[in-house]
Amino acid sequence: MYRFASFFSPEEIEQIHEASLEILEDVGLLVRNEKARSVFARRGCRVDNQTTLVKIPRQVVEDCRSSFVPNYKFIAQDPQYDVVLPDDRPVIVTGSSAPNIIDPKTGEERRATSTDIANIAHLINELPGFDVFSISTLADDAPEGQFALSRFYPALKNCKKPVRSNTPTIKDLEMVLELGEIIAGSKEAYMERPFINHHYCPVVSPLTMDVESTEAIIYLTEKGLPVYGTIVPNAGMSAPMSLMGTLVLGNAEFLALSTLIQSIRPGAPMIYAVLSTVADMRTGDYAPGAIETGILQMAHTEMARFYNVPSGGYIGLTNSHCNDAQSGYETGMNVTAALLAGADLFNMGGLLSSLMTFDYAKAVIDNEIALMLKRITRGMEFSKENMCLDLIKEVGPGGNYMDKMHTLKNMKTTAVLPKVANRQGRGHWEEEGRPDSHARALAEAKKILMQDNPARFPAELDAKIRSHFPGIVPGDCKW
Amino acid sequence: MYRFASFFSPEEIEQIHEASLEILEDVGLLVRNEKARSVFARRGCRVDNQTTLVKIPRQVVEDCRSSFVPNYKFIAQDPQYDVVLPDDRPVIVTGSSAPNIIDPKTGEERRATSTDIANIAHLINELPGFDVFSISTLADDAPEGQFALSRFYPALKNCKKPVRSNTPTIKDLEMVLELGEIIAGSKEAYMERPFINHHYCPVVSPLTMDVESTEAIIYLTEKGLPVYGTIVPNAGMSAPMSLMGTLVLGNAEFLALSTLIQSIRPGAPMIYAVLSTVADMRTGDYAPGAIETGILQMAHTEMARFYNVPSGGYIGLTNSHCNDAQSGYETGMNVTAALLAGADLFNMGGLLSSLMTFDYAKAVIDNEIALMLKRITRGMEFSKENMCLDLIKEVGPGGNYMDKMHTLKNMKTTAVLPKVANRQGRGHWEEEGRPDSHARALAEAKKILMQDNPARFPAELDAKIRSHFPGIVPGDCKW
Numbered sequence: 001m002y003r004f005a006s007f008f009s010p011e012e013i014e015q016i017h018e019a020s021l022e023i024l025e026d027v028g029l030l031v032r033n034e035k036a037r038s039v040f041a042r043r044g045c046r047v048d049n050q051t052t053l054v055k056i057p058r059q060v061v062e063d064c065r066s067s068f069v070p071n072y073k074f075i076a077q078d079p080q081y082d083v084v085l086p087d088d089r090p091v092i093v094t095g096s097s098a099p100n101i102i103d104p105k106t107g108e109e110r111r112a113t114s115t116d117i118a119n120i121a122h123l124i125n126e127l128p129g130f131d132v133f134s135i136s137t138l139a140d141d142a143p144e145g146q147f148a149l150s151r152f153y154p155a156l157k158n159c160k161k162p163v164r165s166n167t168p169t170i171k172d173l174e175m176v177l178e179l180g181e182i183i184a185g186s187k188e189a190y191m192e193r194p195f196i197n198h199h200y201c202p203v204v205s206p207l208t209m210d211v212e213s214t215e216a217i218i219y220l221t222e223k224g225l226p227v228y229g230t231i232v233p234n235a236g237m238s239a240p241m242s243l244m245g246t247l248v249l250g251n252a253e254f255l256a257l258s259t260l261i262q263s264i265r266p267g268a269p270m271i272y273a274v275l276s277t278v279a280d281m282r283t284g285d286y287a288p289g290a291i292e293t294g295i296l297q298m299a300h301t302e303m304a305r306f307y308n309v310p311s312g313g314y315i316g317l318t319n320s321h322c323n324d325a326q327s328g329y330e331t332g333m334n335v336t337a338a339l340l341a342g343a344d345l346f347n348m349g350g351l352l353s354s355l356m357t358f359d360y361a362k363a364v365i366d367n368e369i370a371l372m373l374k375r376i377t378r379g380m381e382f383s384k385e386n387m388c389l390d391l392i393k394e395v396g397p398g399g400n401y402m403d404k405m406h407t408l409k410n411m412k413t414t415a416v417l418p419k420v421a422n423r424q425g426r427g428h429w430e431e432e433g434r435p436d437s438h439a440r441a442l443a444e445a446k447k448i449l450m451q452d453n454p455a456r457f458p459a460e461l462d463a464k465i466r467s468h469f470p471g472i473v474p475g476d477c478k479w
Numbered sequence: 480m481y482r483f484a485s486f487f488s489p490e491e492i493e494q495i496h497e498a499s500l501e502i503l504e505d506v507g508l509l510v511r512n513e514k515a516r517s518v519f520a521r522r523g524c525r526v527d528n529q530t531t532l533v534k535i536p537r538q539v540v541e542d543c544r545s546s547f548v549p550n551y552k553f554i555a556q557d558p559q560y561d562v563v564l565p566d567d568r569p570v571i572v573t574g575s576s577a578p579n580i581i582d583p584k585t586g587e588e589r590r591a592t593s594t595d596i597a598n599i600a601h602l603i604n605e606l607p608g609f610d611v612f613s614i615s616t617l618a619d620d621a622p623e624g625q626f627a628l629s630r631f632y633p634a635l636k637n638c639k640k641p642v643r644s645n646t647p648t649i650k651d652l653e654m655v656l657e658l659g660e661i662i663a664g665s666k667e668a669y670m671e672r673p674f675i676n677h678h679y680c681p682v683v684s685p686l687t688m689d690v691e692s693t694e695a696i697i698y699l700t701e702k703g704l705p706v707y708g709t710i711v712p713n714a715g716m717s718a719p720m721s722l723m724g725t726l727v728l729g730n731a732e733f734l735a736l737s738t739l740i741q742s743i744r745p746g747a748p749m750i751y752a753v754l755s756t757v758a759d760m761r762t763g764d765y766a767p768g769a770i771e772t773g774i775l776q777m778a779h780t781e782m783a784r785f786y787n788v789p790s791g792g793y794i795g796l797t798n799s800h801c802n803d804a805q806s807g808y809e810t811g812m813n814v815t816a817a818l819l820a821g822a823d824l825f826n827m828g829g830l831l832s833s834l835m836t837f838d839y840a841k842a843v844i845d846n847e848i849a850l851m852l853k854r855i856t857r858g859m860e861f862s863k864e865n866m867c868l869d870l871i872k873e874v875g876p877g878g879n880y881m882d883k884m885h886t887l888k889n890m891k892t893t894a895v896l897p898k899v900a901n902r903q904g905r906g907h908w909e910e911e912g913r914p915d916s917h918a919r920a921l922a923e924a925k926k927i928l929m930q931d932n933p934a935r936f937p938a939e940l941d942a943k944i945r946s947h948f949p950g951i952v953p954g955d956c957k958w
């Protein structure tokens with residue numbers, strides 16, 4: 001792109017930034033985590049340990065801004081899958097941590113298990129649109145004390161792309177890092193290429209930092225391991241019923257979290273990630289699929305560009321419970337809007353029902369949407385040669401390009417050639433039994449999952465892991 | 480928007496313009512219409528009446544450019560529905576001239592009739608997302624000699640928004656204008672507010688102007704009546720298999736048509752309208768739903784901005800034969816991309832199967848997509864007041880916005896409140912029988928069409944029309 005779409009003039013951007021600084025300085029935020037309060041205190045913030053209220057002077061925020069860095073890297077087990085923001089934009093990530101899954105055999109919703117995670121990991125490894133596997137579901141069969149391990153193990157065992165997720169406690173986090181070290185071969189090897197990518201939502205809007213997620217962010221930042229947070233204000237509930245109000249509040253929350261991270265380790269890579277939404281106040285329903293989510297993402301992305309930090313978030317979600325037109329346009333419109341505003345990261349794949357439910361067909365459909373986003377990013381490919389003036393002269397008025405060498409040479413690369421999107425005529429489609437995109441996508445998922453998984457761990461490594469963590473889930477694909 | 484997305488630098492735009500001029504000057508185009516050749520000849524073009532080849536010197540194009548105007552108005556029977564490009568952007572128009580319709584009772588495809596057009600006109604009149612009714616289907620029941628009349632009469636009888644379509648011959652066109660004059664009350668009254676909006680595709684790519692559509696454009700332009708053309712190159716078939724090649728070719732075709740129009744009547748309003756596509760060369764299938772259609776629309780829109788002419792086209796079409804995820808993301812992604820690049824006009828509503836088939840549910844779904852586009856256009860609504868700093872201070876960290884006066888006051892206007900998009904929880908949805916967006920949209924269409932049509936002609940006027948055109952179709956809604 002020569003230029004991204006934007007809502008704001010440079011002066012308006014400054015005013016939004018100023019408003020967020022005013023919130024942090026005058027209103028402050030509740031910081032429930034004691035270590036975080038100490039960090040803020042040492043940095044020169046006004047901290048009340050009784051009420052846990054922390055007020056951040058504007059100069060502290062501005063000082064921290066000076067150590068923001070413009071890149072963020074997702075490291076993979078296999079280095080060929082490493083991705084860097086913003087260079088490799090758009091970076092497409094699965095949606096994550098859904099408690100439920102649509103069972104691919106019955107079509108019914110049920111609790112997800114560690115075996116589902118293994119299957120999904122295999123699928124995501126094979127779908128070229130996805131760059132990062134954020135572990136899509138929880139694991140209902142996790143043994144006691146192995147909640148996070150039961151998610152990361154099947155994911156890492158079956159997917160060589162960067163794996164991303166969160167952990168509920170520091171104990172879980174340490175167990176996951178141990179797993180990483182075993183896979184890497186040693187602690188040192190893991191620290192050199194930390195291929196487990198951590199993510200948390202430490203800020204509860206409005207203006208509250210929690211205990212556990214904040215602790216994990218501090219822990220990982222201190223160690224120099226990759227971690228970032230997502231800011232999730234919900235207009236009408238935890239934020240003002242105004243897009244501008246939600247933006248300045250969410251922006252203040254991003255700056256507060258950034259101040260914490262940069263105070264611990266100046267230059268620590270970050271992503272300005274959000275899931276800013278507007279509640280449907282007719283019912284109070286959460287509406288992450290609404291177009292306002294895309295508009296807010298665009299606005300936050302503009303602020304991220306002002307701060308020179310990569311941006312993105314949970315964008316491209318749907319409220320729909322099935323792969324209908326709504327699921328298509330909610331995902332499609334919001335990611336396209338975010339992309340053209342310059343967002344780098346898209347947590348968009350595979351979830352229905354407002355983050356509650358994973359669906360295989362949705363993941364395959366979203367893979368095609370991802371490929372379309374990448375095609376938009378490639379853009380028009382301006383060049384003298386691509387203008388084809390000689391060819392246009394050769395074919396002339398009234399001619400045909402179908403049988404030209406140039407056409408044959410470029411027919412597989414000029415356009416996305418989708419597998420799910422149907423382009424055949426109606427007659428042919430009716431003969432095939434009128435398969436809709438859900439049916440076509442589910443068939444494609446099944447085809448992939450019935451093949452061997454080339455990404456799977458070697459047996460020796462697996463034996464080592466299994467003896468290190470007694471009682472660990474099988475972690476294998478089963479289809 | 481403060482700024483639209485763009486692919487090209489100003490220097491690249493100049494080079495694209497230059498390439499198009501080179502095509503017109505060196506390659507030229509076949510002009511099958513004799514009157515058009517005379518116009519080009521009088522203007523100083525090199526015309527070969529034997530071969531029909533016309534070569535347009537660059538200076539002729541540049542001279543014509545100086546009379547381009549930046550606005551285009553769609554006049555409606557009811558002035559409250561008049562819309563002006565680009566002021567009222569995005570202007571949302573139905574897709575047009577499909578031969579078939581999905582019968583709303585059987586769910587099967589069949590030929591469309593004049594009664595279908597009456598029903599669709601009523602529906603479009605009631606759906607707030609649509610600004611212009613481009614007559615969605617053909618009328619298979621048209622009496623001989625009344626092909627166009629059988630489409631325009633039911634449309635104008637049942638829809639007070641601007642009505643748009645084409646006519647196959649000048650005789651058809653004159654009959655339609657007669658109808659307009661009867662409705663207006665006199666020829667003079669009609670000429671003052673010509674509420675029938677004409678549209679043609681006079682250029683057959685590559686570089687050929689046809690006989691009949693070109694004749695209609697000349698006829699209407701001479702009379703000062705509203706008309707515009709759409710340019711429709713198809714990469715791999717009638718244009719190079721390269722987005723840049725298709726752009727410079729399509730841009731040359733737009734300039735050729737504009738030169739004709741401006742030569743006849745300098746200052747005649749125009750739209751830079753396109754349906755530039757890339758063929759799916761695996762099968763040769765037409766793929767207007769592909770993302771390349773959106774990318775090309777974005778690029779043409781940038782060229783339109785350079786020429787200071789409103790832009791748009793048939794953007795938001797789908798290849799799908801049903802309202803599945805594909806139909807949602809193909810329409811949704813392409814219109815969002817075009818909107819953020821600055822397109823003004825969207826011929827997007829109600830068609831499935833690559834322009835072949837109208838579907839009521841698709842029209843209702845597209846109405847919601849249209850409302851989402853309009854919401855993006857409203858944007859963030861930057862203002863000091865909308866930043867809500869006082870409210871954020873009042874609620875404070877850890878507070879709740881749900882019961883605030885500000886929330887109550889703004890809950891109906893901040894966000895789109897969709898009728899079709901489902902936001903309820905899965906349990907409730909399952910109890911209701913799992914309706915997908917197709918089912919919900921069809922129910923909404925039926926609800927509207929079972930009500931009386933407030934837009935319908937007065938009986939006296941109708942009697943006058945019916946006696947003027949013996950044998951004319953009934954033109955009434957029948958549900």
